[in-house]
Amino acid sequence: MKASSKGLLTKISQFWNLLDDLAESDPERYKNFIQQELKDGKQLCVKPKPYLCVETKILKPKEKTIFINLCQWERIPAPQSTTHPVPISVGRPQDFSQASDAYTVIDVAYNPGILQAAEKDQKIKDQLIKMAMQCIEERLGVTLSHSYHVTKFRIKGSLQRMKDNLMGIHNNVTDLNEKMKTEHALEKTRCSTVSQPSHIPQLLLPKKNVSGKAQCLIEEISSTEIHVEVKKPAYQLKVVKDQHEKPLKIELKVELPGINSVSLCDLSVSEVDLLIEVSEKYRLYLNLPESVDTEMTTAKFVKDKSVLIITMPLV
Known part of the structure; x- marks a missing residue:
């Protein structure tokens, strides 16, 4: 040495x-x-960016819904030619539960140029999705349904979770072997027809309440952490349009009875989703219908009505 x-x-x-x-x-x-x-x-x-999200089913060994976040990442090399293997990076699968539903989320990244080609050809897009599913089957030792559908939202879960997962940044490091296998791993599968062509800050309520990272917005809370019933608050969400029916912004009003101070509210907003938490009282997670500009997002708390009003301009 x-x-x-x-x-x-x-x-x-x-x-x-x-x-x-x-x-x-x-x-x-x-x-x-x-x-x-x-x-x-x-x-x-450079960090990976969301491209689209696919929902399908794990059939074996146990049936469960799985969301595949297809991402673009410049760190993934482009294939040398149309006859060479297409590099793909597969992140670590993560299991979540929301209400009575349990599902798995896994992140997969391609070179941006490959996905640009897919925008022009639906067959290429289908091939890339099928390639991702094949890699997941081989990696996890599972059987996936061959049918799938592309969701309305581009990513399942938070952007920060996806970036940390693909870049090999894990909060849970107890399984060192799994981390080493997934960290910056590049899997290769063949594709004979794909050709080469080539900001998401978050907003929290006042700075004293900023948590610094978006964290996983739909992370399961263990029973040991919950000692009282956490309710889903009533809310109204609408997309405001101009006179030409062009979407301008999203307005969200959330009713929080019993809350008299904004300091009790923790709000995290990404481009595609939102999480509101009031310790031991309320929790609301929403996938947004449109991509929003987090830098221009504002939040106002109406104290006498215990209503939180969030205005999110679209990107």
Whole structure:
């Protein structure tokens, strides 16, 4: 190990000496090299983005609904040609329950160029979905239904959960082997017809209440954490349109009887979903019908009516 470390340090020293020589002998070439390295580094840090969500069924070993978040990610390389394998990244499956429903969510990422080709050809899109399903079957050892439908929302769950999952950032690290297998894993399957073509901040109520991360908006709460009944509050959601019937914004009014202070409300908003929680009293999770601009989203609490009003302009 000592010899190996010494050799590595020697190579690093030689590399820096070469860079110093290049900077003196050919400043323009040195500048281009540094700019390219910065560009490559920026691409390495880019985060995945949602593309569409597919709902289907796990048939075996136990029947359950599964949502597949198809994402675009520049870190996934494009195939070398139409006859080469299409790289695909498969995240770790996560199980959730909401009310009486239990389901699994799994994130799958392709190169953006592949998905751009799919926008122009429904057959390619179907192939990509079927490829993702095949990878999931092989990875999890399950059997999926061959029928599926594309949901109205682009992603199931929160954006932050999806990004953390695909990028290998897990809150639960007890299963180290599983983490190592899924972290930045690239699975390859063949596709003979796919061709190459190529901001989501969150808003919480006043800054003192900001939690910093969106977290998983539909994470199951264990029975040990709940000692009182948490109710789903009454609400009204509407899409406001202009005179030409073009959608402008989403308005949400939530009734919170017994709440007299905004400081008791915790609101998390992403581009595609929303979560409102009042400790030990209320919890409301909604998939939004349109993508919203979280930076322009505002929230107002009407104290005398115990009503929370959220206005979300569309992107």
